[in-house]
Amino acid sequence: MVVCFRGKYPFGDYISYSNYTFTMNEIKHLWRENGCETKYGRQLVMRTDDFEKPAQTNVLCSNWKEWKQPIIWFQGTTDAVAAQFFLKNVHSQMRNAAFDLFGDPQVLGSQPNVFGEIMRVLVSPSKDVEAAVNWVIGGGENPDISLHMRMLMNRSIRAVQAALHCIKKAIESQHLMSRPKVVVVSDTPTLVESIVPNISEFAQVIYFDYKKFKGNAFEDLPKKDFRVKDWGPAPRWVAFVDFFLASRAKYAVVSGAHRRVGTTYAQLIAALAATRNLGENSTGSSFSFLSSFQSNILTEGLKNQIGWGHVWNRYAGQLSCHNQTNQCAFTPILPPGWWDGLMQSPIPKDINRLAAYGITLSVLGTVDFDSLQNHCSSRKNVERTITFNL
Known part of the structure; x- marks a missing residue:
């Protein structure tokens, strides 16, 4: 497996990358050093596919297995959904490969932990971030449960109460005895301080207080006065400490929020945490990812659960359940x-967005495969390549 970056590795001050990854500069160097142009009779060419431009992407209509370029840059794939477009590719070879990678979308239990396994192999916290994580844990055991609250400076009491209920459910379902250790992370530091006394009634609580952390190497980084109230001044290095701290959870990750629950940040925390806790049978069945919904979010059937990289927007359409209690x-x-999974239906906004990619959906969310075939038959294969001068 090779992961390619065109320049420097992203977030290089916070994340360390394994030797399985290469920048484009490193690949060009290896290509030149090993005489690949003479050996294989071709230049180093990269084919680009821009997912963010529906008229140009080949994600649905082209068989990538037939492409001759040695490197493909799938540009704009900022969430899990973009990669899963291959599940609807018109070519059976592409669909079969996508099924192997992502499982059957009709059966959520068949889905492997793709992004968790990739992160476990390719990335780790930088030394400074790791030092901050270890400072919080203080030489003790890793936390049993992680709670992530995306609040955007909101102080919703109902969101907190629902999250407390969900933590207790996680403790009960995992049969945790005594006072389990819970780590709390949030984009709103003031919420962490206010929720700690509530959790402390039945669990031991830890969290990263960056103001008390001494000797960090991030003090010299340039600071910007952009939204300083959530996770501190940009660049938000505290968010990376929180991420790797929360991913140490042994049994469960709970995602709560005042509005959007189960965000990409929480999903990736849960994915990485799950890979750390595979049992001898490698099923990961002892690990749980839980979403905490308060009643006001459920009143109108999850209609605010939006965003393509978000797990619950698939249930926000006409089939969604309304007026439920906390979940x-x-x-x-x-x-x-x-x-097009069971009990899923898109909201009108997503129907329109998918139409830009040539995907026609019914109000119940089923894909019209004939219309997709016709769409692909009527469009040209867009090919964009970059030839590197070595």
Whole structure:
């Protein structure tokens, strides 16, 4: 497996990358050093596919297995859904490969922990971030449960109460004895301080207080006065400490929020945490990812659960359940990429967005495969390549 970056590795101050990854500069160097142009009779060419431009992407209509370029840059794949577009590719070879990678979208239990396994192999916290994580844990055991609250400075009491209920459910379902250790992370530091006393009634609580952390190497980084109230001044290095701290959870990750639950940040935390806790049978069945919904979110059927990289927007359409009480819902580690699963239906906004890619959906979310075939037959294969001068 090779992961290619055109320049420097992203977030290089916070993340360390394994030797399985290469920048484009490193690949060009290896290509030149090993005489690949003479050996293989071709230049080093990279084919680009821009997912963010529906008229140009070949994600649905082209058989990538037939492409001759040695490197493909799938540009704009900022969430799990973009990669899962291959599940609807018109070519059976592509669909079969996507099924091997992402599982059957109709059966969420069949989905492997793709992004968790990739992160476990390819990335780790930088030394400075790791030092901060270890400072919080203080030489003790890793936390049993992680709670992530995306609040955007909101102080919703109902969101907190629902999250407390969900933590208790996780403790009960995992049969944790005594006072389990819970780590709390949030984009709103003031929420962490206010929720700690509530959790402390039944569990031991830890969290990263960056103001008390001494000797960090991030003090010299340039600071910007952009949204300083959530995770501190940009660049938000505290968010990376929180991420790797929360991913140490041994049994469960709980995602709560005042509005959007089960965000990409929480999903990736759960995915990485699950890979750390595979049992001898390698099923990961002892690990849970839970979404905490308060009643006001459920009143109108999850209609605010929006965003393509978000697990619950698949259930926000006409089939969604309304006016429920608080929920602590088991959540798939890999979010489903499509709206044609059982009890899923898209919202009108997503129907329109998918139409830009040539995908016609019914109000119940089923994909009209004939229309997709016709769409692909009528469009040209867009090929964009970059030839590197070595």
